[in-house]
Amino acid sequence: MTHTVRDKSRLLHRTRRIGGQVGALERALDREASCEEVLRLIAATRGALDALMAVVLEGHLREHSRSSRVSRGRDSVPTHELIRIVRAYLR
Secondary structure, X not given: OOHHHHOHHHHHHHHHHHHXXXXXXXXXXXXXXXXXXXXXXXXXXXXXXXXXXXXXXXXXXXXXXXXXXXXXXXXXXXXXXXXXXXXXXXX
C-alpha cells in the first residue's frame, strides 16, 4: 500500500482546505478586492500547496528510499537528509 493511500484522508483534508482558499481568492477577485488582499490570498494558497507537496514528497522519499538504500548499499543519502534538502527547496 502506498503512502498516498495510507494517508488518503489527511491528504484529502488538506486538498479540500486548498480548494476553500482558491474559492476565497476567486470571490475576492469577483468582488474587486484590494491588491493586498488578493496577494495575501495567493500567498496563502501557494503556501498550502507547497505544504501538501512537501507532505507527499516526504512520504514518497521515506517509502521508496528504504528499498533503494538496501539495493545501493552504504553510499546512499540518508532519507532525513533528502527530506531536509527538499524542504529547503520548497521554502
